[in-house]
Amino acid sequence: xxxxxxxxxxxxxxxxxxxxxxxxxxxxxxxxxxxxxxxxxxxxxxxxxxxxxxxxxxxxxxxxxxxxxxxxxxxxxxxxxxxxxxxxxxxxxxxxxxxxxxxxxxxxxxxxxxxxxxxxxxxxxxxxxxxxxxxxxxxxxxxxxxxxxxxxxxxxxxxxxxxxxxxxxxxxxxxxxxxxxxxxxxxxxxxxxxxxxxxxxxxxxxxxxxxxxxxxxxxxxxxxxxxxxxxxxxxxxxxxxxxxxxxxxxxxxxxxxxxxxxxxxxxxxxxxxxxxxxxxxxxxxxxxxxxxxxxxxxxxxxxxxxxxxxxxxxxxxxxxxxxxxxxx
Amino acid sequence: xxxxxxxxxxxxxxxxxxxxxxxxxxxxxxxxxxxxxxxxxxxxxxxxxxxxxxxxxxxxxxxxxxxxxxxxxxxxxxxxxxxxxxxxxxxxxxxxxxxxxxxxxxxxxxxxxxxxxxxxxxxxxxxxxxxxxxxxxxxxxxxxxxxxxxxxxxxxxxxxxxx
Numbered sequence: 001x002x003x004x005x006x007x008x009x010x011x012x013x014x015x016x017x018x019x020x021x022x023x024x025x026x027x028x029x030x031x032x033x034x035x036x037x038x039x040x041x042x043x044x045x046x047x048x049x050x051x052x053x054x055x056x057x058x059x060x061x062x063x064x065x066x067x068x069x070x071x072x073x074x075x076x077x078x079x080x081x082x083x084x085x086x087x088x089x090x091x092x093x094x095x096x097x098x099x100x101x102x103x104x105x106x107x108x109x110x111x112x113x114x115x116x117x118x119x120x121x122x123x124x125x126x127x128x129x130x131x132x133x134x135x136x137x138x139x140x141x142x143x144x145x146x147x148x149x150x151x152x153x154x155x156x157x158x159x160x161x162x163x164x165x166x167x168x169x170x171x172x173x174x175x176x177x178x179x180x181x182x183x184x185x186x187x188x189x190x191x192x193x194x195x196x197x198x199x200x201x202x203x204x205x206x207x208x209x210x211x212x213x214x215x216x217x218x219x220x221x222x223x224x225x226x227x228x229x230x231x232x233x234x235x236x237x238x239x240x241x242x243x244x245x246x247x248x249x250x251x252x253x254x255x256x257x258x259x260x261x262x263x264x265x266x267x268x269x270x271x272x273x274x275x276x277x278x279x280x281x282x283x284x285x286x287x288x289x290x291x292x293x294x295x296x297x298x299x300x301x302x303x304x305x306x307x308x309x310x311x312x313x314x315x316x317x318x319x320x321x322x323x324x325x326x327x328x
Numbered sequence: 329x330x331x332x333x334x335x336x337x338x339x340x341x342x343x344x345x346x347x348x349x350x351x352x353x354x355x356x357x358x359x360x361x362x363x364x365x366x367x368x369x370x371x372x373x374x375x376x377x378x379x380x381x382x383x384x385x386x387x388x389x390x391x392x393x394x395x396x397x398x399x400x401x402x403x404x405x406x407x408x409x410x411x412x413x414x415x416x417x418x419x420x421x422x423x424x425x426x427x428x429x430x431x432x433x434x435x436x437x438x439x440x441x442x443x444x445x446x447x448x449x450x451x452x453x454x455x456x457x458x459x460x461x462x463x464x465x466x467x468x469x470x471x472x473x474x475x476x477x478x479x480x481x482x483x484x485x486x487x488x489x490x491x
Binding site: 161232236237238240241243244245247248250252253255257268269270271272273276278 | 410411412414441443445450451452453454482484485486487488
């Protein structure tokens with residue numbers, strides 16, 4: 001199976017390294033980062049490209065753009081792992097549209113296009129007879145989409161509750177464990193590399209809300225948008241709130257919740273019993289799916305990380321190989 | 329509830345059985361046997377906790393047993409939820425916030441723990457609310473949500489049914 005890899009940040013590197021190391025039968029015929037690209041239809045030596053990127057900052061020829069790779073390389077699957085732009089979805093959205101137009105399968109970790117244009121993209125993929133897979137967009141390594149489409153096939157999903165942002169979960173874990181203020185815990189998260197210089201996107205609950213939108217669209221196909229989510233962040237929490245929660249054997253977690261029957265779609269800090277399965281520590285993610293037959297299923301795992309996210313991406317590619325067959 | 333039944337062997341047991349049949353829990357049974365009574369009946373007071381919505385069923389079952397129900401006491405507030413409020417709680421009139429819940433008539437604030445780290449800084453409180461049933465509790469929380477929004481307080485609601 002041939003694939004092109006667009007984006008060589010942390011996730012792209014992880015995918016490249018794992019394909020090179022584990023040899024899962026995926027041949028990379030094109031690679032591009034934000035400023036350069038390379039194409040070799042016989043298969044690229046990924047390790048040397050990654051080495052080149054480390055040394056020079058560019059993965060290939062400056063005259064070759066990502067779009068050139070998408071339009072000209074010979075491949076079956078587009079692996080789209082550029083950074084998320086939550087407002088426009090670009091440039092990923094354009095890449096995905098271009099690859100779908102050429103009847104290529106899509107595997108992406110990019111939340112922007114899926115949250116903004118799921119209906120359009122999934123309809124286009126269906127029309128072209130190809131797959132649009134995005135396991136890596138929600139919950140990192142946790143196989144949420146696989147669980148929904150295979151394991152829970154035939155179930156009606158009644159509600160979902162999730163801890164979907166590792167940065168917030170780390171901050172809340174540290175505030176509870178050490179009595180830190182929000183500011184202290186955020187600073188520590190930055191030092192550990194768990195928080196961005198501008199943490200707004202995480203701590204205001206926007207990232208969790210985008211993931212909730214992706215899940216809602218996947219499960220209920222309801223055309224939910226980010227603006228529909230009732231949003232409260234964790235940035236106004238006090239250490240006393242966590243202490244008072246503790247006195248009742250509870251703690252506080254940022255919970256993303258969707259219950260269509262009650263028209264609930266919100267991300268907010270919640271009081272939760274410490275023994276609750278969604279109370280995970282540190283940067284872990286967790287998701288509870290409430291269904292009619294299976295009742296409650298909770299999945300817990302690493303929500304981010306280079307290799308962890310590569311696990312979800314490679315899982316998607318192999319799923320396509322197994323379900324759509326090899327194409328010439 | 330206060331029951332009246334025939335004073336014959338096995339009657340009390342027969343009257344208690346429907347309570348467990350509907351999933352109720354007997355808290356106390358007070359048995360009045362009045363030897364001066366000429367009516368050959370037995371008066372019994374039972375204190376019990378019933379799952380929501382089972383009372384009608386219990387009443388029907390007791391009637392089938394030939395038990396006469398003299399009186400059903402007022403339902404007590406058994407449904408509890410705890411929330412956390414963060415903000416300028418005193419400056420925004422905490423007693424008014426509490427009163428907004430209490431004045432609903434179907435829910436009341438039964439416990440408050442408060443932490444005020446410094447003057448002019450935001451304070452934090454844990455508030456426990458009691459209501460008769462889940463629908464009333466949801467209504468009370470909706471009231472509190474509105475009050476919190478109006479007073480710029482951060483309301484942290486429980487996930488699921490935390491007392």
